[in-house]
Amino acid sequence: MLPSILLSSLLVASTQASPSSNQLQGKSIGIVRHRHPRSPENLGHWAKSHRDGLLEKYGGGSSSGKTKRNSGTNLLTNQGADSSFYGSLAIGTPPVAFYAILDTGSADLWVADQKCTAGCRGVPTFDATASSSYQNLSTPFQITYGSGAARGNLGQDVIQMAGFAIEDQTFATTDEVTEGVLSDPVSGIVGLGWQGISAARIMPFWQVLAEEGLLSEPLMSFQLTRFNNDTQVQQLEPGGTFTLGATNTSLYTGDIEYQNLVGNGNTYWLLSITTLTVQGNSIPLGSGTASQAAIDTGTTLVGGPADAIAAIFDQIPGSQPASGNYDGYYTYPCDTQVNVEMSFGGRTWTVSPADFRLAAIDDQSCLGAFFVLDIGGSAPAWIVGDTFLKNVYSVFRFDPPSVGFAALSGTALAMNGANIEPPTATIGTVATATGRGNAASSVHSGAMVVFSLLPPCPLFTVPPPPSLARSRK
Template sequence: MEKRSTGTNLLTNQNADSSYFGTVAIGTPPVAFNVILDTGSSDLWVADQACTTGCSKVQLFNDQSSSTFHNLSEPFNIQYGSGAATGTLGQDVVQMAGFSVPNQIFGVVTQATSGLLSPPVSGLLGLGWQSIATSKAEPLWQTLASSGAWTDPLMAFQLTRFVNGSNVNDVEPGGSFTMGFVNSSLYTGTIDYQAIPTTPSYWILPMTSLTVQGSSISIPSGSSSYSAIDTGTTLVGGPSSVIQNIFAQIPGSQPGTGSWQGYWTYPCNTAVNVAISFGGPSWPISPADFQLTKISSSQCVGAFFELSTSGSAPNWIVGDTFLKNVYSVFRYSPASVGFAALSNTALAMNGVNAAAPSPTIGSVSASATAGTGGGSNSASHRWGIPWVPLVGGISVAIGAVWM
């Protein structure tokens, strides 16, 4: 480690808030790759030049052209709700936002299910904890946080909203991801931190209250209220009984049918106000975020869907529908998640007509050595971010649970 430091990665908003990607550079000389930033999983992987399926029109990793690449010759296989990515594990220099880890283990993917990668995205950067890494490798962020490379042991997101815009491009400005500091220009008031109630795996918080149109919805307490705070999921998923109760507060709601099974429709002219608390303040969700898409002249699909989980997976998955409405902080020590109200500066970025950012790697100001890891492992219960193509041309990234 050279010195404590901070860094920022500008984000890109893809497909009207379906996902948010940033940039990492891999190898010597470094090559930039667009990767989904996913707090709901813990592995880094990119598509390799030897990729045979699911990798067209994206930047590919060439392990032959990096002088520092080391092939670990171990299989890598990660399951997502709409398919899988498979390949082998490698080790190389990985840079992000001015930080460098010289021996990061990552998946070199040679096959991906069609539709898993949506150009120009080449892979995924997991920002969850090592305990849920399929590769068993220490995640990039955790290496940096634990080694003291960051000025403060935390990372933070501000995400933009384009879901309610007209003439939205495939890629738009997505906000920012910071390492080692919080950007005080992007939030107002204080950051409310809530401790993770379990041994760190997912970024879990207990959901303590939920209101719809001013009415309180009954939610189970204890571990039944555990929610994965997940930047790699587009929407909010929860237990069927609670989701049904939410829509019971909205006159004219109907359960979705066909490809919308598990979703609910409601009259588009209803502004739905949902607010969630995780033990601190109650955070409102914009009615624009609750309205996922229009499927007829009068009916819209809501952004809360019925999710069935089992085993160690939390009952709730709280994705970008919620996270667009707050400044979110993921803290290594003490392990906690913090939320704050967005500043006017941050809110002014929503729906703005501007070019998507160009890759931001940053010149290396600090480096850290990754901990031990490696070894293939089938994930027992985990989230992922699949691309689920839905009717109306909507793509939604949804966390999935695998036995």
Template sequence: MRNQLPSYLFTSLVLHWLQRSGVNAALGSQKLVSVGQTMTLMKRNPSADWTVEDWGTWAQNERKTLEMKYGGGHHRKRSSGTNAIVNQNGDSSYYGSLAIGTPPVSYNVILDTGSADLWVAGQGCSAGCEGISSFNPSDSSSFHNDSNTFSITYGSGQAAGYLGQDVVQMAGFQVSNQVFAVCDQVSSGLLSSPVSGLLGLGFETIASSKATPFWETLVTEGAWDQPVMSFHLTRYLNVSDVESLEPGGSFTMGFLNDSLYTGDIDYVDLPVEASYWILPITGITVQNNSVPAPSGQAAYAAIDTGTTLVGGPSDVISQIFDQIPGSSPGSGSFESYYTYPCDTDVTIELSFGGSQSWAISPADFRLTRLTRDTCLGAFFEITSKGSAPSWIVGDTFLKNVYSVFRYSPASVGFAQLSSLAIGLNGNKSIPVPTPTVGSSPASVSATGTIGVSGTKASTSHTHLLTHVMALLIVALGTILI
């Protein structure tokens, strides 16, 4: 009897066959809208050649960015789809693609549940926009300039420009008059090729533009089968010979991909009015030792796909590292961070008031090796201001769960990753996804109009594709066992 191929390799073969057969080109079109497409995520990885000084600069920018991002300065017919995302620079950030304009042009954007604005670099941007695709309003027949200024500030820089409206497409969905910012001023280092901007997936209440976010228009206008969006993020951190771009997982809108998780989704309702995706931290365990959990607002954590690490109050962070023998506070560029012995595998579990606690892999807790014996931890101290959450829980945690962001009732849910999802971590045989632009996506507008043309045809085509994939998987399994 021949050796059986792992399930993730079956999936890779199936996807490769579908792509060679021309099916992949249809994934963004109306014909497949009813089944739900998945947006493949891309992962961005820190360079293996970074020095300790490089890591120090990056670490401080990460902390300052979070303090600015959550500093209170910017408070203020049905279907489903999937977008393949990219892991950039070793789990540093995850981006997907969307299309803007008539005719549609693809742009790569960071997917960020910790903000609520869509912005892309404009053609007039020079400094800070080298080597990236930029939006030219004159190339789109459907663009409208709103003549309102836009500005958003991060710890490591600023993006500024003006607001406009245009057709925006993503994963088989379209908003015909989406408000977004065209930025002609972008601080150096804020964008890294091939990323052109950012898609905020938080609530309208925190949008600097005051505009309804793309995702919120889709869900409130009834474009989704279910009022949910979800993430599966891959891990390439500390993998040898990792490339700057790797397959990052997937971002789904309007449905849950049950092949990527096991068991039930453990939902916890947001404890405050919808703004950020906030959950209370109710339990912390380090190396099987319990650390006293904060209470009240001090326990509030923003679940943020646009943040690499986990930030929290200094007193709790210090207690976490107290449970790790040989750890010590960082200094200089590593102030607010902690180091620990590299020969120690650190396991941390977090609870958010649901029925389960969720473990962070030692591979994710180890941000990088600074010396032969000293490693840098992925938890660090932040100082929150005003009504900003005390904790920011980023990809260090989210890589270990299937995460779901539910609009109604407003809640965040987590589930255990399936063997298929886990098998994608560090996988070097899977190609990096490329953006596709759908020719006839399901359409809604900010005024409430829902496009319905072609719905019946799309449903039948989708079901046919589903059956074809199922039969192909069974056939491959029969042949290879």
């Protein structure tokens, strides 16, 4: 099965559901979300894996001249009822396209290698021998994520993403991946955290562009869709928008409220939660590190300290701790609308009851999307994932290091549950620029993305795999 791509320019099914190109100065990436298991048996296994994996991810996993600045936007895909969101990138010469999870909670880029022997069945893989620009560094690589681990070797090649490219970007090709981390068509992970948490100690793609001053604005932004409350949800749905080097004013209203990162800004996208209320009642958070949270697009739910999670569910009559595979989670009556509000030093942001409800485990009991995650050590006390981020327009800013949130616009909200096709991908041209790059020569910045009902003239186009085609009434 051929890999698919969502890079410089996109074929979209509806102009209403797509951000207008005249509101951006560049390129964007379409996001896809991962399939969420719906049966009680699969849900229990998924819930345990999600919690155990985050313990590993945050609890000590492995370890000149320039052209004018640009930005870019691609549409995202949402796979598995909001389980995760992925975009795409292209690697090598000639470029080969791959889907990858966009993860602000990690900082390494890797894709499954053609020689992968574990955890890669049915997944598009990278063939280093087919790229004339690939350089094998013969350096072992290993990393642990919320959903498992991956290991392989480091190399360098041309990496293209959101209309930008970097020559000799260091990344990993993996020959062993924990089962369940990858599922067709996703081939890897793009780390969008800071270099300080890179297992390979390599500057991430986005940070190279920001350091070199090649972005119109030193930031990247997300708008994520919601389909977990859609009874007709398909395996793949439109996932929203990732924009590199700009924000899209059609997707939010009012101002973006920024909060400076905790610490030196070279590890996680770390903020302090200042208030948390449930059903109108305040939850004690503690002081200092007890209230610090990593803002993580690669995590589905919200994890926090045991006492705070218990206090949350104390406000919900009929809730109780779960057991077995659901250890660390809580159940509550499905007919209860749970209202959660959070702030990070400024405005208060609401978590939709639809997002708080992870899934029904029987006719009356639902599983909450806030769960116990006592990691300890130097890891953040809280991991705030897509359960929260689907409710805001989020912006990750390089300078000054900060995270901003804004209210979603009517255009963005209309994408939730929208009956349209997931985005189709093309690879467009990339214009050349000069810079030091990550490990060697050049940095490229691409031309502005054009959104239209007709495909542009790409270098090549890879249609969606037939098995992922969506049936529409």
